[in-house]
Amino acid sequence: MAPKCAFYRYMPTPNNKSVAKIFLQHLWPHKWVGFIVLIGIIIGEGADLVAPIYYKKFFDTLAYNGPITEETVSALISILLMVLLFKGIGWFMLGWTFPVANFIHSKVQVNLERTGFAYLLRHSASFFSNNFTGSLVRKVRRLSRAYEDMVDTIQYQLIPILIAIFGSLAVIAYRNALIAAIIAGLLSFFVVVNYFVAKWKLKYDEQRASLDSEVTGTLADAVTNNTNIKLFTSAEYEQDIFYAITEKFRKMQMKSWNIGEINQTIQFGIMIMIEFIVMFVGIKLWQNGQFTIGDFALLQGYLVMLFGNIRQLGRMIRNTYEALADAKEMVEILEEPHEVSDSKSAKEMKITKGAIEFENMNFSYRKTMHVFKNFNLKIKAREKVALVGPSGSGKTTIVQLILRLHDIQRGKILIDGQSINQVTQESLRKNIALVPQDPILFHRSLMENIRYGKRDATDEEVIEAARKAYCDVLAENLPEKYNTFVGERGIKLSGGERQRIAIARAILANTPILILDEATSSLDSESESYIQQALEELMRDKTTIVIAHRLSTILKMDRIVVMDKGEVVDTGTHQQLAKRAGIYKTLWKIQSQGFIA
Structure with missing residues (x-):
């Protein structure tokens, strides 16, 4: 049946x-x-x-x-x-x-x-x-x-x-x-x-x-x-x-x-x-x-x-x-009214530093499914912050809320003191680059997909971003190089290849705020070593939020924020958190022993 x-x-x-x-x-x-x-x-x-x-x-x-x-x-x-x-x-x-x-x-x-x-x-x-x-x-x-x-x-x-x-x-x-x-x-x-x-x-x-x-x-x-x-x-x-x-x-x-x-x-x-x-x-x-x-x-x-x-x-x-x-x-x-829309008085967002603040934020996907309640978090300008925690702790939701893919029910999200609800969605997202864990591509050429990060970029700029993201080797092996179509949703490429393209987009966009959602999870060890160097260069002078399941990728972060059930339960550097009892120490111990890849 x-x-x-x-x-x-x-x-x-x-x-x-x-x-x-x-x-x-x-x-x-x-x-x-x-x-x-x-x-x-x-x-x-x-x-x-x-x-x-x-x-x-x-x-x-x-x-x-x-x-x-x-x-x-x-x-x-x-x-x-x-x-x-x-x-x-x-x-x-x-x-x-x-x-x-x-x-x-x-x-x-x-x-x-x-x-x-x-x-x-x-x-x-x-x-x-x-x-x-x-x-x-x-x-x-x-x-x-x-x-x-x-x-x-x-x-x-x-x-x-x-x-x-x-x-x-x-x-x-x-x-x-x-x-x-x-x-x-x-x-x-x-x-x-x-x-x-x-x-x-x-x-x-x-x-x-x-x-x-x-x-x-x-x-x-x-x-x-x-x-x-x-x-x-x-x-x-x-x-x-x-x-x-x-x-x-x-x-x-x-x-x-x-x-x-x-x-x-x-x-x-x-x-x-x-x-x-x-x-x-x-x-x-x-x-x-x-x-x-x-x-x-x-x-x-x-x-x-x-x-x-x-x-x-x-x-x-x-x-x-x-x-x-x-x-x-x-x-x-x-x-049907748009759930997320610009206010009539919305202005263009202007980012000079890139400081992010969550102020007494409440959010739920449904009335009975609360994710955050009176949530507070400050990220300094140009600070490199990693969000870690078990599944369902709210890490990915935070990214979606910063990008205003959903509206919060109460409180504020501020970037350089500007409420994201009071600026246009377009100007907000133009200042943030996201490298998702599972990038979805258009059924267009490799060149067009990378250029999506900056649609007025020249071919030379696209190729340079591709080189930094280790996409040039990928392009050389494709039948029509950068003009090769990648298939619906990028189906012709592997997960790691799609991630490299997403990283190339972020490099090309060169925004003041960068979000990496397990950006190297699908890369092999050799590719990851190349990409890590490119990411370090990309993160320089940018406010960066990294969502990590593999804790080995966040050792160099300025600060690690440990989350559980929509709350911040601990913060500190890797060295500090690894020494004291808590969720982070438990996760680090499990991963360092090789039980979780």
């Missing part, structure tokens, strides 16, 4: 107005061009409405019982030429309006994706921890596709339908108000039925869209963890999970489709009813001399036009609701 997927947290579903608002905000800059396009479509579609009027004259002329004369033939040809003229006008107007409309809508589509991408990137680390990567990617793309579906529906279906319905009813009413009233009444019934069926279908479409994202996320999660699946021989287990979620998706999609088929059946029944009643009334009027053969041609022409359009009306309503359901998933992300 496959376990239920529980990757999604609850967020309130936005209403249809929220989706329309997002679309209109992006369409509004093109409103005047859009208005001209709308006029063109109205004229183009309206021109088609004229044809049945001339066909009425055509058939009335044919039905005339008198002799066929040259004047009669000329009149018939003139009528056909007028039909051709109006159809030509319609063809010309639609011929230029649709390409112009496509130009506008293509710009709106790409801007929607850019908006979604930009807003998504500003969400906090917690947001990305709680959502599937694959589903987020799908939601961004789905927003623009939903816009495309809705625009196609409005441009190619709704506007022509409205013009056909109101235009044909106006002409029919001019000829016979009773028949127009009958058609209008039955069409109103048709629209009401479609509306309620589509609304009934919407709840299944929303669930289908959510399950579709979950299917994508489950698939992406399995592909990302392909090595784990092989190592733990869990292919069948993962297949069961994927089967369960795809089966739920299939059932929901089938419900949606079946409701659509029910709606189609109702539509055909109503259309048959309309045609029978209208023709029956027409026959009675003809019997009384109030209707001509041309009137039947006029009526049939408009009925064919109306039936073609109202059949599209049902599909249009369904497509609109499906597009709304697809768009809502991304709109709810756009409506």
Whole structure:
């Protein structure tokens, strides 16, 4: 039995107005061009409405019982030429309006994706921890596709339908108000039925869209963890999970489709009813001399036009609701406030020394999971400080809080006396370089990945940083040297090679504050000896925080801060801490005896 997927947290579903608002905000800059396009479509579609009027004259002329004369033939040809003229006008107007409309809508589509991408990137680390990567990617793309579906529906279906319905009813009413009233009444019934069926279908479409994202996320999660699946021989287990979620998706999609088929059946029944009643009334009027053969041609022409359009009306309503359901998933992300955001009065951070202070800091990931309570710690400018302690003591969390990947609940984090909550996130992070334990790279070239530390760096600067981080040997062994793509997340490289690239980034960034999160843990002994020298040079004149599991890497630190359960339990140099009883002495004894690498 496959376990239920529980990757999604609850967020309130936005209403249809929220989706329309997002679309209109992006369409509004093109409103005047859009208005001209709308006029063109109205004229183009309206021109088609004229044809049945001339066909009425055509058939009335044919039905005339008198002799066929040259004047009669000329009149018939003139009528056909007028039909051709109006159809030509319609063809010309639609011929230029649709390409112009496509130009506008293509710009709106790409801007929607850019908006979604930009807003998504500003969400906090917690947001990305709680959502599937694959589903987020799908939601961004789905927003623009939903816009495309809705625009196609409005441009190619709704506007022509409205013009056909109101235009044909106006002409029919001019000829016979009773028949127009009958058609209008039955069409109103048709629209009401479609509306309620589509609304009934919407709840299944929303669930289908959510399950579709979950299917994508489950698939992406399995592909990302392909090595784990092989190592733990869990292919069948993962297949069961994927089967369960795809089966739920299939059932929901089938419900949606079946409701659509029910709606189609109702539509055909109503259309048959309309045609029978209208023709029956027409026959009675003809019997009384109030209707001509041309009137039947006029009526049939408009009925064919109306039936073609109202059949599209049902599909249009369904497509609109499906597009709304697809768009809502991304709109709810756009409506969710960023957990970490710049204050309106945020200033640029200016670091002159690099002193860091935690002042009565409280932080918890969840309300019941406290990590720090009234935490205090001062790190002097240009001081080299190591954070050590057992797993779960809060070492990595401190790094995340300095970088403001999460916001603290109480207290302050100060850098040179500036609260990090009162400066822009960008200026804060530009002054801090982090070398993580497990660096993740872009699927780009080695050169581009190193240059990420300083995006305006020259090739020479990148290569020099690579040389200092011992990446030049790595580059020489790659097929295209520095232009070699490293694979998704850097999968083509070993852990040690990725760490060297992260160190090269930090060297290139040359920030006043440096954070090393077990920066040499994946390096072999030979590489580490080279890198240690580079790191010592890199740390010179910088405030440095080192998180270390291997205590041998922190012997030269100015100060070692020992942490346990979110508290500072001891501080001192290696020599001081190794002599007195406590966590550090215990850890040092275990590691020096070789029990922990």
